[in-house]
Amino acid sequence: MARSGRRSGASPCDLDREFAPQIAQLLAAPPPQSAQVLLAVWQLQLISRWEYYEELIQSKKHDGIRVNYKGNHGKGVCANKDFAEGDLILKDQILVGAQHSLNKIDCVVCSYCFRFIGSVEFQIGHRLYFQSIASSIGCSSERHCHGSDVGSSTCSSGVTKEKSSTLPEEVIESLITGDVSLPFSDHFALPEIVACQGCEEERYCSQSCADSDWESYHSLLCAGPNTEPPRRSALHKFVEHANETNDIFLVAAKAITFTMLRYKKLKRQNDFQNKSAESNFSLLMEAWKPLSMGFKKRWWDYVALPEDVDASDEDSFRQEIRDLAFTSLKLLKDAIFDAECAPLFSLEVYGHIIGMFELNNLDLVVASPVEDYFIHIDDLPDDKKEEAEKATAPLLDALDDDYAVPCDGTAFFPLQSCMNHSCCPNAKAFKRDEDNDGHAVIIALGPISKGEEITISYIDEDLPYEERQAELADYGFTCTCSKCQEEKPN
């Protein structure tokens, strides 16, 4: 699809004009490695980008891969050793991510590492509780894309059911409070819930995850009673708007707070108080570095046109979603603006951050232990199964088909996001039984030789050619892999 960066006209955001040079530096893409004639400043940036990946790979001990710029599609990942089929290539930790808002109805996970928390009973009770609320207010029974997807290339998850739970309220409550124990649930023990001491809305699997979340993002986004009322109310408005329109704004806000808090930390570490605006900006560049590496385009220019929008309405559609992002940004600014980090609050940077999450195929998925639990019950020898099912069958009945919805969200993984797409990939993202948190796990689909590019498929590669290309339009490119070349109609 043709996209123009100028369709939506001049930016309505003053910061875009005031900080134009700084914004250009924040959004500058690294030049390809093959470019020999580089300005000195670019050489420095290139070196620091290389160092970033080298350091990251070393610190995480991912010595099986390298990030390079050899291919035709910007940077990519290549094998630094031979892999056999089924080998683990990479387990990549989330840099910034969030569970979809509607998925919070389905399951409760740690807000930092996305592990399921509480207990199997708690997870079941939580879901039945929301199911009964949905049924009492007569919500639709289908999984659906609803208002929270405006301009998004993916559907938010979320289940609301018409079918009312046949279980009495006290049963649901006793599951949530832990007053009842289901048979064999001790085989599926989950970490105890640690609530944020501020808002109590964010929940964690441990104090260490709570502390890390606070340090990295949540101290600026917590809307608990300790937060000053104007800021708290601004945060509520921002979250409400994101939940009603597109919850990608919540992840974008986390990317901004991640950078602001890194900036503050660097400033403390470097004893940088009262330095010039230039030196503060160089520190902001350093704080932004992990996110600067992500592939980015302006969201409203690159998001694929939804099927229900006519091509003749393309300009107004793109204008509309830019306005939506601007409204969201204004609400976020009201809540957490910091003059020293002002360029981060420009519409240009906000649009690119949102575009980064939309263009990088960065689904966050964690399988539900509730599924394993019911499978375990089903696999019991007949006598034990019969006994156990006296307790579990009514629950399974009330939960209906979607009895174990996975945690579902959006995240930026620093290394997986460097992997290019192929419709005949040599690797895939695949969670093994032991992978019970938000890490991205990449497994070799066949033998991969040292030096070969590692590719994954961003879509279902078994779809017909036309459908594959249509889906890849969401990522802003046309695939020309060997399979596409073979199958391309003349």
Ligand SMILES: C[S@@+](CC[C@H](N)C(=O)[O-])C[C@H]1O[C@@H](n2cnc3c(N)ncnc32)[C@H](O)[C@@H]1O
């Ligand atoms: C997840 S990033 C992959 C890393 C990216 N090459 C970079 O430089 O950061 C996804 C973007 O890479 C590019 N890309 C990935 N696979 C591609 C392919 N097979 N053909 C063309 N472009 C591709 C597209 O621009 C896509 O939006």
